[in-house]
Amino acid sequence: MTDFAPSLDRLREMLAALGPGRVWRPVAGPDGALLARGSGPGPESLEPYVAGLDVAGKTVADLGCNLGYFSLLAARCGARRVLGCDADPEIIEAATLLARLHGLAGVDFLARDFLAAPAPERFDLALLVDFVGRGVVAKGKLAAVAAAAASWARHEVFFTLHPAYALDELAVPPEVLAARHPGCVRDGRFFTAEALAALLGPGWTMRRLTDGRLSAGETTLRAKTALLFTRKAPSASAP
Numbered sequence: 001m002t003d004f005a006p007s008l009d010r011l012r013e014m015l016a017a018l019g020p021g022r023v024w025r026p027v028a029g030p031d032g033a034l035l036a037r038g039s040g041p042g043p044e045s046l047e048p049y050v051a052g053l054d055v056a057g058k059t060v061a062d063l064g065c066n067l068g069y070f071s072l073l074a075a076r077c078g079a080r081r082v083l084g085c086d087a088d089p090e091i092i093e094a095a096t097l098l099a100r101l102h103g104l105a106g107v108d109f110l111a112r113d114f115l116a117a118p119a120p121e122r123f124d125l126a127l128l129v130d131f132v133g134r135g136v137v138a139k140g141k142l143a144a145v146a147a148a149a150a151s152w153a154r155h156e157v158f159f160t161l162h163p164a165y166a167l168d169e170l171a172v173p174p175e176v177l178a179a180r181h182p183g184c185v186r187d188g189r190f191f192t193a194e195a196l197a198a199l200l201g202p203g204w205t206m207r208r209l210t211d212g213r214l215s216a217g218e219t220t221l222r223a224k225t226a227l228l229f230t231r232k233a234p235s236a237s238a239p
């Protein structure tokens with residue numbers, strides 16, 4: 001049996017140094033034991049995030065990956081190759097060790113601000129799980145997110161997000177939002193999913209993954225939603 005003890009001890013030290021505020025998702029060791037809870041929902045709430053998403057045989061970029069929860073999940077679900085990307089080099093160091101401990105081939109991590117630096121290559125699918133939130137919207141970074149997603153993804157982009165926010169939830173004047181995203185501010189709300197679709201443009205189609213809904217019960221604007229954008233094939237008549 002392989003002895004993981006030295007590397008596990010090192011990973012525990014790294015997680016302790018990072019602290020709960022920088023670890024977003026649960027971190028499990030190779031035996032399934034929980035090494036860190038993370039600051040977000042537990043494993044039982046995270047599986048529905050990617051329900052209905054097909055990664056088998058695809059190359060996948062997990063943008064804003066943190067410790068790589070969804071990078072590792074994509075590899076287990078049959079992705080041919082996975083690259084997790086996060087701006088925090090200490091997070092990436094820990095994620096790399098975690099993937100090695102799990103013995104998952106074809107999973108790598110890169111320390112890079114994907115909004116500022118160009119993609120090293122294109123992937124079949126880009127994941128942006130919970131990356132788009134109130135802060136991204138209020139800081140005017142939604143256009144940069146859409147541009148980065150399109151540059152990393154060859155065929156598909158997957159988002160989990162709130163499809164709309166009440167305007168009083170956003171620390172930005174409505175008129176500023178309306179100027180940035182024409183037609184996406186109405187009825188006291190900002191429609192995030194519509195704004196993303198407009199920014200990606202007519203070359204992409206958007207569909208809601210019904211099985212990927214991230215809440216139970218009636219559909220509401222407060223519920224997070226899983227969205228899959230697919231790049232349209234070039235027209236045969238295009239030059």
